[in-house]
Amino acid sequence: MSLPLTNHSLEKLEQLLLAMGFKVRYEKGNFKTGACLLEHNRVIVVNKFSNLEGKIAALVTLIKQTNPDENLLDDKQRQFFHSLQQMELF
Numbered sequence: 001m002s003l004p005l006t007n008h009s010l011e012k013l014e015q016l017l018l019a020m021g022f023k024v025r026y027e028k029g030n031f032k033t034g035a036c037l038l039e040h041n042r043v044i045v046v047n048k049f050s051n052l053e054g055k056i057a058a059l060v061t062l063i064k065q066t067n068p069d070e071n072l073l074d075d076k077q078r079q080f081f082h083s084l085q086q087m088e089l090f
Helices: 007-019 052-064 075-086
Strands: 023-027 035-038 043-047
Touching: 007 023, 007 052, 007 075, 043 052, 052 075
Parallel strands: 023 043
Antiparallel strands: 035 043
């Protein structure tokens, strides 16, 4: 399975992270393309100047590293999470 590089895919990833208890923020800054996970605040900071592919790749990578409480997810989100776990990155 491959995730389409669209704004809709980015929104689905953001909604999944929100359901998992994370807040996603887009900030401009002097950091490389990618994301930073602040453990105690459960905030993911993504460089707003990254291209769409970079944003999606960063969020998928973080989701793959996360072990969420699946009780927080509805059936569609749980299915999406499991499909992301099986996905090879671009």
